[in-house]
Amino acid sequence: MEKTYKVDGMTCNGCAKSVERAITTAATTAIVKVNLEKKQITVTGIDDDVLIAQAVEAAGFDYEGPVLS
Template identity: 50%
Template sequence: MTDTYKVIGMTCGGCAKSVTNAIMDVAPGAEISVNLDEKTVSVAGADESAVKQAVEEAGFEFSGRA
């Protein structure tokens, strides 16, 4: 199942890469897709708490489900 979350402060490709890498660090098998226009990240294979932790450790604000 894929869940989509809002990520505040993600504005560029570098930001998207940071968020993606951070999530991959906590959930190596996760499938991750970033939408910069909507400021969202869609993740399959990781629970919400792991995604939240990864996003915040990457320096962004996790704003829950989109």
């Protein structure tokens, strides 16, 4: 399962690493790819929007929900 989410507030590679770390700490099976330009993350290996939202918010960023394709 792969899902893309909108995350506001990411501006640099440090931000991307913080979001990646927060999600992979909360869900060790998750694989996270960050697209800073689009302000999106793509998560593979977990299908739990609530967990993703909580991890993103805990890292200090604004979770804006799934990106509809």
